[in-house]
Amino acid sequence: MKKTAEQWRQQLDEESYRVCREKGTERPFTGKYNDHRERGEYVCICCGEKLFESATKFDAGCGWPSFYQQASESVGSREDSTLGMSRTEIICTNCDSHLGHVFTDGPDPTGLRYCVNSVSLDFKPAE
Numbered sequence: 001m002k003k004t005a006e007q008w009r010q011q012l013d014e015e016s017y018r019v020c021r022e023k024g025t026e027r028p029f030t031g032k033y034n035d036h037r038e039r040g041e042y043v044c045i046c047c048g049e050k051l052f053e054s055a056t057k058f059d060a061g062c063g064w065p066s067f068y069q070q071a072s073e074s075v076g077s078r079e080d081s082t083l084g085m086s087r088t089e090i091i092c093t094n095c096d097s098h099l100g101h102v103f104t105d106g107p108d109p110t111g112l113r114y115c116v117n118s119v120s121l122d123f124k125p126a127e
């Protein structure tokens with residue numbers, strides 16, 4: 001899915017645009033899904049693609065919604081060496097939206113921690 005910066009600006013609010021399209025980071029403990037425990041699935045705020053499921057969400061104490069497993073192939077990763085750190089960025093491969101980063105200090109069974117900005121996500125409650 002390709003849209004121009006102007007189209008994304010119209011679709012997204014200011015904070016989502018900054019995070020998703022300009023690789024920003026929301027301030028920790030401020031996101032609406034950090035403490036969110038309802039059952040359902042988390043989708044891309046930009047394109048609606050399913051990304052994570054509530055069953056794999058856990059409290060990492062880091063201030064951002066955290067998951068130990070991605071729910072679809074649409075979560076992609078690439079190396080990110082900005083800010084002088086070597087990290088792995090996660091993106092929505094369907095629309096190239098920035099989601100957050102994945103770290104290797106997560107719980108079993110994957111040992112991964114997908115650390116995601118709330119403003120990169122939308123939530124669909126389970127039926």
Ligand SMILES: [Zn+2]
Nearest residue numbers: 044047092095
């Ligand atoms: Zn997307």
